[in-house]
Each structure stands twice: as structure tokens, then as C-alpha cells.
Amino acid sequence: MKHRIQIEGGDGFDVSADEDSLLRGALRAGVGFPYECGVGGCGNCRFDLVSGEMETLWPEAPGLSERERKRGKRLACQSRPLGDCVVRVRCADEYRPVVPTRRLQAVLTERREVAPGMAELTFTAPGPATFLPGQYAVFHPPGVEGPRAYSMSNLPNANGEWRFVVRRMPGGKGSNAMFDALAPGDALTIDGPYGNAYLREDNEREVVCVGGGSGVGPVVSVARAALKLGREKGVHIFEGARTRADLCVPALLTEREMAALNYIPVLSSEPEDSGWSGARGFVHAQVEQSLQLPVEHHEFYFAGPPPMIEAMQDLLVMRWKAPHAQIHFDKFF
Ligand SMILES: Cc1cc2nc3c(=O)[nH]c(=O)nc-3n(C[C@H](O)[C@H](O)[C@H](O)COP(=O)(O)OP(=O)(O)OC[C@H]3O[C@@H](n4cnc5c(N)ncnc54)[C@H](O)[C@@H]3O)c2cc1C
Numbered sequence: 422m423k424h425r426i427q428i429e430g431g432d433g434f435d436v437s438a439d440e441d442s443l444l445r446g447a448l449r450a451g452v453g454f455p456y457e458c459g460v461g462g463c464g465n466c467r468f469d470l471v472s473g474e475m476e477t478l479w480p481e482a483p484g485l486s487e488r489e490r491k492r493g494k495r496l497a498c499q500s501r502p503l504g505d506c507v508v509r510v511r512c513a514d515e516y517r518p519v520v521p522t523r524r525l526q527a528v529l530t531e532r533r534e535v536a537p538g539m540a541e542l543t544f545t546a547p548g549p550a551t552f553l554p555g556q557y558a559v560f561h562p563p564g565v566e567g568p569r570a571y572s573m574s575n576l577p578n579a580n581g582e583w584r585f586v587v588r589r590m591p592g593g594k595g596s597n598a599m600f601d602a603l604a605p606g607d608a609l610t611i612d613g614p615y616g617n618a619y620l621r622e623d624n625e626r627e628v629v630c631v632g633g634g635s636g637v638g639p640v641v642s643v644a645r646a647a648l649k650l651g652r653e654k655g656v657h658i659f660e661g662a663r664t665r666a667d668l669c670v671p672a673l674l675t676e677r678e679m680a681a682l683n684y685i686p687v688l689s690s691e692p693e694d695s696g697w698s699g700a701r702g703f704v705h706a707q708v709e710q711s712l713q714l715p716v717e718h719h720e721f722y723f724a725g726p727p728p729m730i731e732a733m734q735d736l737l738v739m740r741w742k743a744p745h746a747q748i749h750f751d752k753f754f
């Protein structure tokens with residue numbers, strides 16, 4: 422069964438009744454519905470329900486303020502149509518999926534520790550793994566309410582291999598389930614790809630990748646793809662971690678890839694007497710110190726915790742006045 426969704430003053434589309442959210446149904450129908458995180462954190466998928474009925478999946482989702490909720494605003498990633506509906510939202514081509522999104526039955530084939538509390542999980546699913554480097558997928562970790570987003574750390578491939586770098590968050594339900602409730606051989610539905618922070622191939626600018634904590638997953642994928650395109654001279658990875666033991670980019674890339682790019686690890690809590698002679702402090706401050714301007718020569722990709730993303734945005738937008746079209750990021754809500 423399908424529900425018809427009509428955008429006020431715009432196009433209409435069908436959402437399958439078994440679809441888990443309006444947003445995913447819209448994107449699967451090829452509609453440019455605005456979004457960013459896909460899991461209730463950012464608020465970009467806000468819309469008004471003009472008529473019809475929708476179920477709210479996570480009423481407390483932080484993407485809406487109490488005031489917005491009272492004014493009747495809804496999040497498309499947290500709304501499930503229960504029948505035909507009319508909605509008010511401004512769609513845009515930039516959100517239209519470049520690679521069609523699909524739901525795949527995958528099997529966990531390997532979990533490899535890449536740093537303490539950080540693992541690379543490999544899933545295998547039927548058919549080729551089609552996504553753009555830098556994109557993410559959405560899962561329902563076993564026994565946990567609500568979906569979680571994880572970014573692909575590998576490259577699209579014909580073998581149906583999907584890799585993700587997952588950090589065990591202290592007290593986090595979903596990330597801990599990915600370690601404790603899932604064993605090699607277990608099945609999981611992967612839904613994706615989603616996200617707009619993917620490698621842009623239409624320019625020759627130097628590629629600057631900045632990953633904090635588990636944010637290394639998507640930036641490693643972007644850097645790898647840029648190297649494959651032959652941009653050896655201009656691929657930089659800045660990795661922000663607490664200590665030397667937490668660095669994981671060298672465990673994710675081959676020696677050849679490491680030799681071909683400019684890798685700058687930055688440690689925020691490494692003991693003073695440890696003998697570490699590399700960069701210290703916050704990763705965005707090191708980007709500011711290390712990069713040769715002008716900013717027009719660089720395309721920026723970054724992922725990680727919200728404070729790191731906000732510091733990078735402040736540097737790039739407020740201080741360096743970098744054009745928005747050169748900035749691509751995912752905030753890990
Ligand atoms: C685009 C994107 C890409 C990401 N990529 C990665 C990655 O590659 N590696 C990585 O380690 N992390 C990634 N994250 C973060 C990841 O999705 C989780 O937020 C993180 O693992 C912590 O989840 P948790 O369940 O352990 O923590 P929790 O504190 O239990 O949950 C954190 C998040 O789960 C969601 N959530 C919580 N409760 C509910 C509910 N009842 N219903 C619906 N949703 C709920 C919310 O989004 C919340 O912010 C990414 C996040 C985003 C948005």
C-alpha cells in the first residue's frame with residue numbers, strides 16, 4: 422500500500438506504507454526534501470503538516486525547539502505518514518539523492534579494532550555497494566529504540582562491502598549495541614546512502630579532510646577517493662584525537678595511501694612527557710596554522726562531534742570567508 426504526499430504548491434510523490442519516515446520515503450522517491458543528519462538532531466527537515474495524519478516517532482527529538490513544536494512544526498525524519506497528506510516545505514535540487522537510496526539485508530563479516538573503543542565494522546550485502554565517498558547509512562542497532570547514522574569508511578565497490586568506523590560512546594545505547602549485541606554472521610538492515618558531504622569531483626582544488634574521533638570514517642573515504650582520482654599532491658587529512666593511542670587513520674589506510682597524502686595528527690590530551698613531537702591542541706587550530714591560503718585553492722570536508730564542526734565553520738565561514746560551495750560536513754549528533 423502507498424500513501425500520496427502532496428507538497429503544497431509543488432510536486433507529489435508516493436511513500437510506501439511500510440516506509441519508516443516521511444524523509445526516507447521522499448528521498449527514495451527522488452524528491453529533494455531538505456535534511457542533514459536523518460536522525461532527529463539537526464532540524465533541517467522541518468515541515469508543516471497541512472492536512473492528513475502522521476505519527477511522530479521520537480517526540481523529544483532535539484532537532485525542534487519546544488517553541489517550534491508548539492507552533493506545529495514537525496521533523497520529516499521523525500514523522501511517518503498514516504495516510505494521504507499535504508505538507509508545506511521548500512525542496513531543493515541539492516538534496517535530491519545522486520545515488521538512489523535502498524534498504525539492504527547485510528551481514529556483519531568482520532569487526533576490527535582500530536584504536537581503543539573504536540572499531541571498523543565490515544558488512545556484506547547483495548549487489549554492488551553504491552554510494553559517494555563521504556556519505557552515510559542508517560541502521561537500527563539491535564535492541565535499541567530509533568535509528569543511528571554511521572558513515573562509510575571505504576569506497577564504493579562491486580563486492581557489496583560496506584565499512585563503518587564506530588566509536589563506543591560511554592553510556593551510548595546504539596554504539597555499544599554495535600559492539601556487544603552484534604556478532605560476525607549477524608544480519609542488519611542498512612539503509613542508504615544519505616548525506617551531502619561527499620567528494621566533489623568537478624574541481625581540481627586541494628582536498629582538505631578533517632576528522633575528529635569517529636569522524637575519521639567518512640574523511641578517510643573522501644581522501645582515498647581523491648587519491649584514486651590522481652590528486653596526490655593536494656590531499657590532506659587532519660585527525661583530531663585525545664592521545665596517540667586514539668589515532669586510527671594509519672590503521673585505516675594502506676602504507677601507499679599514507680605516503681601519498683599529507684597526514685597531520687593533532688592530540689588534545691597527550692601527556693607532556695610522552696615524547697610526542699607532533700601537533701597538540703584542537704584540530705581546527707592546527708588547520709588554521711598549517712594550511713597555505715588562499716582559501717579558493719581548497720575544498721573542505723569534515724566530520725565529527727558538534728563542537729569541532731562549529732569551530733571549523735567559525736574558521737572557514739567567519740574568518741576565512743570560504744564560499745559555502747567549498748564546505749562539506751557532517752555533524753555527528
Ligand atoms: C550523519 C551522521 C554520521 C555519523 N557517522 C558516524 C560514524 O561514522 N561513526 C560513529 O561512531 N558515529 C557516527 N555518528 C554518530 C552516531 O550516529 C551516534 O550518534 C553515536 O554512535 C552515538 O549513539 P549512541 O546510541 O551510542 O548514543 P545515544 O546517546 O544513546 O544516542 C545518540 C543519538 O541517537 C539518536 N537517538 C537517541 N534516542 C533516540 C530515540 N528514542 N529515537 C530516535 N533516535 C534516537 C539521536 O540521534 C541521538 O543523538 C554519525 C551521526 C550522524 C548524524
Ligand code: FES
Nearest residue numbers: 459463464484498
Ligand atoms: S534530518 Fe531530520 S533532524 Fe536532521
